[in-house]
Amino acid sequence: MSNWLIYTIGFFAQLLFSGRLVLQWILSEKSKKVLTPSLFWKLSLIASFLLFVYGYLREDFAIMLGQALTYFIYIRNLQLQGEWKKAPKILRWFLLIFPILLVIYSYNNNTYDIDKLFRNDAIPLWMLLLGVVAQIIFTLRFVYQWIYSEKNKESSLPFGFWLLSLIGSILILIYAILRKDPVLLVGHLMGSVIYFRNIIILKKQD
Secondary structure, eight states: OOHHHHHHHHHHHHHHHHHHHHHHHHHHHHHTSOOOOHHHHHHHHHHHHHHHHHHHHTTOHHHHHHHHHHHHHHHHHHHHTTOGGGSOHHHHHHHHHHHHHHHHHHHHTTOOOHHHHHTOTTSOHHHHHHHHHHHHHHHHHHHHHHHHHHHHTSOOOOHHHHHHHHHHHHHHHHHHHHHTOHHHHHHHHHHHHHHHHHHHHHHHHO
């Protein structure tokens, strides 16, 4: 697949990620409190789907790991908001099994090489570790959010979510600069500003 098409997939995914943040930010600024609209999770799921594909095409384990860890948390939040069952059943099944199907397909065609992912000449081991740590911290925000939401029986975005978002995003920005990845760079530049702004809004709420 040509590079321009791969980057188009990646940039479109980041556009959706940024769009969900801008939407959430505008609604939160209007109400003077941090909101969690269902469209935030819908855009998150679509964007995660596309970015997982982008990471696969770029043979970038850090990107794939980050999306694999959060993908099903987006689905769970849609379930908590009662939005998941509104989607057509065939679409729900496809979204649930897609990541697994991609891995199985790749293994059967001998194209998904774990050794290649961890020993990619374009990504030294130290850089890969930085990317993985950044993605894990960035992903922990949704693990924290998921536990918090399950405990309160409603989908919400607490202070810890935004703090982990900011820390993870800054680390991913460093990784993006070193990796020379314009998709990650553009996406997390805007994200960092919005994460910081939500922290300020939450502080004012208290």
